[in-house]
Every structure is written in structure tokens, then in C-alpha cells.
Amino acid sequence: MAKQSSKREQELREYSLKRADELKQKIKPYLENSKNIPTGLNLTEFYEAQKERILNYFKATQEDWDDWHWQMRNRISDVNTLSSIFPMTEERKAEIAKTGNIFRWAVSPYYLSLMDFDNPSDPILLQGIPMGLELEDKKGEVDPMGEAMTSPAPCITRRYPDRLIINVTNICGMYCRHCQRRRNIGEIDQHSKREDLIAALDYVRANPEIRDVLITGGDALLLSDSTLDWLLSELQSIPHVEIKRLGTRTPVTLPMRVTKKLADILAKYPPLYLNTQFNHSKEVTLESRKAVDKLVAAGVIVGNQAVLLKGVNNNPDVMKKMNHELLKIRVRPYYIFHAKKVKGTTHFIPSIQEGLDIMKALRGFTSGLAIPTYIVNAPQGGGKTPLLPEYLVSLDDDKAVLRTWEDKIVDYDTDSDTDS
Numbered sequence: 484m485a486k487q488s489s490k491r492e493q494e495l496r497e498y499s500l501k502r503a504d505e506l507k508q509k510i511k512p513y514l515e516n517s518k519n520i521p522t523g524l525n526l527t528e529f530y531e532a533q534k535e536r537i538l539n540y541f542k543a544t545q546e547d548w549d550d551w552h553w554q555m556r557n558r559i560s561d562v563n564t565l566s567s568i569f570p571m572t573e574e575r576k577a578e579i580a581k582t583g584n585i586f587r588w589a590v591s592p593y594y595l596s597l598m599d600f601d602n603p604s605d606p607i608l609l610q611g612i613p614m615g616l617e618l619e620d621k622k623g624e625v626d627p628m629g630e631a632m633t634s635p636a637p638c639i640t641r642r643y644p645d646r647l648i649i650n651v652t653n654i655c656g657m658y659c660r661h662c663q664r665r666r667n668i669g670e671i672d673q674h675s676k677r678e679d680l681i682a683a684l685d686y687v688r689a690n691p692e693i694r695d696v697l698i699t700g701g702d703a704l705l706l707s708d709s710t711l712d713w714l715l716s717e718l719q720s721i722p723h724v725e726i727k728r729l730g731t732r733t734p735v736t737l738p739m740r741v742t743k744k745l746a747d748i749l750a751k752y753p754p755l756y757l758n759t760q761f762n763h764s765k766e767v768t769l770e771s772r773k774a775v776d777k778l779v780a781a782g783v784i785v786g787n788q789a790v791l792l793k794g795v796n797n798n799p800d801v802m803k804k805m806n807h808e809l810l811k812i813r814v815r816p817y818y819i820f821h822a823k824k825v826k827g828t829t830h831f832i833p834s835i836q837e838g839l840d841i842m843k844a845l846r847g848f849t850s851g852l853a854i855p856t857y858i859v860n861a862p863q864g865g866g867k868t869p870l871l872p873e874y875l876v877s878l879d880d881d882k883a884v885l886r887t888w889e890d891k892i893v894d895y896d897t898d899s900d901t902d903s
């Protein structure tokens with residue numbers, strides 16, 4: 484008897500070993516490719532050298548660098564400054580100047596330090612420095628989301644039954660070349676007026692079904708500490724506001740914004756969720772990690788809303804690697820957005836099929852925690868629409884046909900649906 488079972492055990496072990504070997508083979512191509520995908524945490528020396536170069540130009544100190552106000556005052560937004568730090572051809576200078584005249588640009592010294600000017604397809608460079616392609620866009624619209632038509636009160640965008648957005652500023656640490664709210668990024672940097680924020684809070688107060696308020700912009704964390712403190716305390720005092728959220732790219736573009744003082748303020752207002760936007764593993768740096776550490780220590784739940792961008796991250800391995808790097812610094816992938824057709828940004832838009840292929844390459848192949856939801860925004864404010872590769876082949880009263888992550892087609896008996 485004992486002998487029998489040990490033989491059985493041996494068979495099972497052999498079977499399991501064979502299966503484990505199959506699984507090993509499945510991850511091999513990724514392991515090979517991922518070696519060539521750069522990560523911010525492995526580029527510390529390069530970033531340090533770039534930082535020195537920028538500090539030299541500004542005749543500034545490490546202390547300046549760590550001060551987010553210094554970073555904001557010294558955002559690079561003209562081509563002569565840029566080319567004094569990172570020399571470039573006259574042709575490239577003219578391209579940046581011409582594009583920048585139509586679509587404004589500005590980059591924090593920190594985010595500039597992540598850019599590799601020797602590599603024209605560097606994913607950080609593509610996100611921050613103007614390209615001639617922006618002017619060639621024939622397809623884009625100014626406001627494809629119809630956001631201007633979903634504002635029942637000042638600063639508010641309401642598109643869903645139980646939650647809404649309060650837009651608090653049009654300022655950002657860096658103006659993304661793929662920005663979806665380009666129409667709001669004018670020549671003038673401005674926070675929303677206090678009286679408008681008060682009107683927005685009044686709207687929230689008067690509508691008890693609103694249980695989730697998302698503070699964004701622009702970049703929510705570009706508000707001053709005192710304004711954030713005030714706004715969050717006002718929201719905290721509204722009984723039906725169950726959760727608050729911040730939309731900010733500062734952990735990526737201006738991580739020194741997350742000071743101990745800011746973290747202490749945020750810690751006063753749980754439950755507080757913060758969504759940021761990492762788009763490439765190169766952005767996951769030591770500085771970003773420090774910012775996230777402070778947020779997490781303050782009890783803030785940090786998530787990531789990536790944008791699928793041609794040339795930046797429209798590749799399954801690049802997305803997977805980024806999501807792994809994010810989990811390492813305790814940022815949970817939440818969404819991958821299919822970019823909207825905003826004027827001047829459509830050269831960044833890949834096909835929906837590419838988005839689906841990325842999702843297919845994640846599920847099963849990596850931790851569920853590393854898998855965000857892929858979202859296409861329906862036109863004219865129709866709302867976030869999740870897309871998945873086809874895992875359900877067919878469904879009727881007694882049978883579902885499933886496609887597994889490994890593309891095995893299997894029957895699933897729905898009639899005796901008692902086990903789970």
C-alpha cells in the first residue's frame with residue numbers, strides 16, 4: 484500500500500516537474516528580452532551625471548535640486564536653455580521651437596535628467612520634448628471627451644453616478660507631449676480660484692450620492708501644502724464622501740514634491756488614494772521610490788494609470804517590466820489607457836489590437852497584481868470602457884467555452900456550477 488502510493492507520488496512529481504519545465508520555457512523569451520529594457524533603478528549613475536550637468540548650468544546646489552519650488556522655477560521651456568545643457572543640431576532646435584510655439588512645453592530639471600539625448604527614441608525624451616509630428620496631426624480633436632459638456636459646477640467634471648473630478652489647477656511639473664487636457668494648458672499657469680473651489684465643494688455637499696471625489700488638474704500636488712490641507716479637510720468634513728483621490732504625476736516628474744511635510748498633511752485624511760502615471764520602467768528611479776515610500780508611510784494607497792503610447796511602451800515586455808518595477812516600489816498598476824484622439828498627440832496612438840496583445844501577454848504570465856485594466860474611453864464622454872482579449876469563446880445555458888491564458892480551449896460545465 485505504502486509502496487503503491489509512493490509510486491503514485493513519484494508519478495505526480497515527475498508530471499509536475501515536466502509541467503514546471505514547460506512553464507520555465509514560457510517565461511524564457513521574456514527573461515531574454517527584459518535584460519535589454521532599461522530601468523531607472525539601474526541607471527542611477529547616468530542620472531546623477533545628468534543632474535550634475537544641469538546643476539552646473541544653473542549654478543545650483545543639491546539643496547536647490549531637492550526643493551520642488553526650485554524645480555518649478557527652473558522648468559526648462561525654451562530651446563536655447565535646453566541646447567545649452569544638451570547640445571543639438573540647428574534642425575532639431577528649429578523643430579522644437581516651431582512646435583513649442585503651438586503646443587507649449589516645459590520640463591522640470593529632474594525629469595530632464597532622465598532623458599537620453601543621444602537616443603532619439605528614448606521614452607522619456609518622447610514624452611517631454613516637442614516633436615514636429617505634433618503639427619502634422621490631421622485627426623485629433625481639441626476636446627474628444629466632451630469634457631466641456633460635463634461640468635455641472637465650476638471645476639467639476641461629472642461623468643459617473645457616484646463620483647466626480649474636481650480640477651484644481653492647470654499646472655504640471657512637466658507638460659506631457661501626449662497630454663489629453665492640452666486645451667487647458669494655456670500660456671498662463673493658474674490654480675483654480677478659491678471661490679470656484681468653494682462652489683465645487685458646495686456641489687459635492689449638495690449631492691449625497693457622491694461618495695468618491697477625485698482631485699486632479701493639471702497636477703493635484705502642484706497646489707500649495709496649505710491649499711491641499713484646506714481642500715482635503717473640507718472634503719473630509721462631508722459625511723457622504725467616503726474616499727478621496729489625488730491625480731498627480733509628481734512621483735514621476737517631480738518626486739521632490741513629496742516632502743515629509745506634505746506626507747504629514749496627507750496622513751490626516753484617510754482613506755486617501757493617489758494615482759500617478761508611470762509610462763516606462765526608466766521612470767522608476769531612486770527618487771520616485773523615495774517619494775512613494777513617504778506616501779505609503781503616510782497611509783496613502785498608490786496606483787498607476789499608464790497611457791499606452793507608440794514608441795514609449797506599446798510592447799508587452801516593456802509594459803510587464805514596468806509593472807514589475809512598480810510593484811517593487813509598492814505602486815499597484817490600475818489602468819492602461821488607450822490614448823484619446825487629442826489634437827497634436829495622435830502620432831502616439833497605437834492600435835487597440837496592440838493593447839489587447841499586451842493584456843494577453845500579462846494574464847497568467849505574471850502576477851495578477853501586475854495586471855491593470857485596459858481602458859478605451861468612449862467618444863464624447865461615453866465613459867471608460869474595459870477591453871479584454873477573448874477569454875470567453877461561447878456561453879449558453881449549460882456550457883461555457885473558455886480560452887485559457889495558454890490558449891487552450893476548454894469546456895466549462897455551467898449546469899452543475901456548484902464548485903468554484
Ligand SMILES: *Cc1c(COP(=O)(O)O)cnc(C)c1O
Nearest residue numbers: 640641642643646647648697867
Ligand atoms: C476617470 C474618471 C473618474 C474615475 O474613474 P474610475 O474608473 O473610478 O477610476 C471619475 N470621473 C471622471 C469624469 C473620470 O474621467
